[in-house]
Amino acid sequence: MKINPDQEKPIFIQIAEGIEDGILTGAFPEGSQIPSITEFSVNYKINPATALKGINLLVDENIIFKKRGVGMFVSNGAVKQLKEKRQNQFYNNYISNLIEEAKRLGFSSDDIIAMIERGFSQ
Template identity: 45%
Template sequence: MQFNFDSTEPLYLQVADQLEEAIFLNSFQEGEQVPSTTEISKQFHINPATVLKGMNILVDSGFLEKKRGLGMFVTTGANDKIRTKRQDEFYADFVSNLVSEAKKLSLPETAIIEMVKRGFERS
């Protein structure tokens, strides 16, 4: 994990984003315990309450679960939930804007599909 202390993004959101990314990339498997708030706060010199606030976002999203006296664990199905969330965000952030701009440019759907195919071929 790396935190940008100069960023305008609050640290608790950076904690949540980085833990979510780690779960998505299978750095933490479903059912596996994630580092404790104390471990993260000591390692990165962050207030434990800040770390806990970030972790609670993932609990509220259903990606982590608290086990009393044991710690935080990745929930079953967390990876799929994160993928679905990111697909929805991708649509909202990119696809809907793409379609909106294409309509302004009077580009037909077929032209957009061809552009996307060309992009896949080049990457």
């Protein structure tokens, strides 16, 4: 996971997304423990409150859960939940804008599909 303090995206969001990426790639399997707040703050040289804020975003979404006195763990079903979340974000951030512009330019759905297929074959 990389944290870029110069990026417009807040660091706590970068922490949450980095953990999400780790869950999706299998670095943090469901049921496994994630690094502690202290580990995040020391490894990335950030304030522990910032790390906690990022982790709490995932706790609020039931992606991870706390075991009092033990640490934070990846919830069962987290991968499925994250895939659905990311697919919705992908649609909202990219596909809906693509469709709007395609309509303005007079493209048909077949034209768009052909362009996407061309992009995948390159």
